[in-house]
Amino acid sequence: MKKVVPGYLAIALVWFSSHFGGGFASGRQIVAFYLNHNWTSIFMPAVSMLVMGISMYYAMVIANKFKTYDYSNWSKKVYGGIGFFAVPIYEVLVNAILLLATSVAFATGGTILSKIFGTSYMLNTFGIAAVIFVFTIYGSELVRKSAAVVSVMLIISMFLIYLPNIIHYFPNIVKNMTAIKSGEIAFKGPDSFWDALWWGVKYGTLHCAAIGAYIVHAQVCPEKKCLKKAIGTGIFINCVIMYLTYFGILAFVDQGILKEAVPALFVVMHGVGSSWMTTLISVCIVVGAVSTGVALVFGTTNRLVTFMGRNLDEKEKARRQRFHAMISSTILVVACWCVAQFGLIPLIGKGYGSMGWVTMVLITIPLILRGIGLWKYKEDAEKKEAGVA
Template sequence: MSEAATPGFFQRIVLPGLAFKAVVIGGGYATGREVVEFFFASGPIGGLLGLALAMVIWSLVCCVTFVFARQVSADDYRDVFAALLGKGWIAFEVVYILFMILVLAVMGAAAGEIGAALFGWPAWVGTAILAALIIAITGFGTAAAEKLFRYSSALIYGTYAVFFVLAIAAFGGGIGNALDSAPVGDGWVTGGITYASYNVIGAVLVLPFLRHQRSRRDAVQAGLLAGPLAMLPALLFYLCMIAFYPEIGSVALPSDFLLGRLGLPWFALLFQAMIFTALLETGIGMVNALDERAAAVARHRGTPMTPLARIALSAAVVIGSATLAGRFGLIDLIASGYGAFGWIMLIILVVPMLTLGTYRILKRPVEA
């Protein structure tokens, strides 16, 4: 039988986790600043505990969400929230669109800075390249995104692994000293919950990537694996950063700080390319979720969504996000904005899914 007829372990179990990582990484830890904001105040060990807690929350929410989506035959986030919250599903869509605008705007600005730093381009060039790639790839649907995530994930995991090895060789003693000398600070539970909550939106955005699953067991295994797959790069990055605790906590871009300490221009170039790839992954994951939502509406009306229509919608979303962000100054809201969205997602996604979702799964078990 063909691969399409008999999806393998990678497609059924690993791919959803890679897609979840893709949605998380761009706004979650690509530059390291996000991890510092949520975890450095708790000290090196407290930060590790917070990251571990966030990983557990990601796995639990992904597991319940994937199983619940299978049980109610949901292919996109609207179907899941309609089954979970009834007419309250609209609350998630409004919050998601606002969050997507914020994330796309911030990532566009970051891509512009990468282009300027590496090639001396005007800032708009890097932003335009990122936007064009997001639009082009999402125009061909979930299958195109899956192919990208296969190769981009190899680059991302490989780069973070090399980064960790180089950091251990260069300043590994600082990592050990920080772990030995710094006490466990307060706030790691709150930091872990908030950080997990604003990123866990990926659990419902990656539902189109569950199309290869064939059983409840697939959904459970993929959900449990999603947390570690998404957190592993962040954990390696965090361990590198704590070599310079607490100094690095006040640095705007911890990644640049560490790359400067390594003093390896070739790796700095590779790392910047990896960050651009991470931004691309996140943009594709977020826009593809909205495209699939629109495609479901089109199928319901009997008019399948064409690639041209997908491209038009993706372009409207990406370009519109940049325009709105520039007009209303959304980029300046990143620090407070991400924290606020974390609490909002805790209320409308994490708590309902882990309570109502779990109750309905247990009340009406699905196949093994």
């Protein structure tokens, strides 16, 4: 990684590409966690990324300190003496997030196809499930290699879509923000700074559930100075794209965009360049959703394949690998398809919202307490005596 880009930038880009999924690309996460709340939500994307950045920094410091770069052994170092019950709960949480995130990918693609072609949402998600299943079995390597290209496509698309609209509709953005502050545009739920702050923190803690997948990259930044630079760069990149989306959607708040399942599609259909941007954003979101779904399903499939072949010798395990992969993928894809039938808005608003506070208690708070030194255990003292930083 260092030969292509500096280590700190590599970590920042891994963070961004993982954060930038179908729910983010659709704009629905920005609405659910920010624009559906008090006007002070304008500050909350920065708060969210700061919460996640601090957590990730301490997670990587712990990974480097104990040389544990897989999330199973890493979690044992995080929880110490309470690991006997905290580690299994953490495993359950990680897999629940994988299920929910893949379901959001299904729902995002299904909703987009319904908007474009008018076809049944259920039929669309079934088609996406079939594509993800096939790629998981036969083409997962190709899809993973193209993940960087897909991410670049989505980033470029966000700039093409939102920046011209922000510039063109800037007076409307100011007008809508003024209306929200005065109460002229009201929300159904609580409308206070504390509500906005709560949802901002929950967004940051929600994405901390994926920290276990990031820690392997801590190896390219063994020094704390490098890690701080990586986290600072990551916060900046993520905030820029989040604020592009925030202000782009804010321009259309008075037109009912907050009720749309895919706000990004509403922006391109009613904003600048709608004649060609609609196709662009639709293709990018669907491709991004499928790519995300394949990566997540494939990763979990490997865990199940290993479990199914645990009592077989190497020859028999290799012979049955494809069969076990098909069974595992079928189970996972069907489970995600079923969850996706709840729809995109409930999955992100309720599902992600609930996961946010669970992750806060189980991951974010322990990480910060460990990082600032308020929670120590015997192994920390042993490492200190051995001269480990």
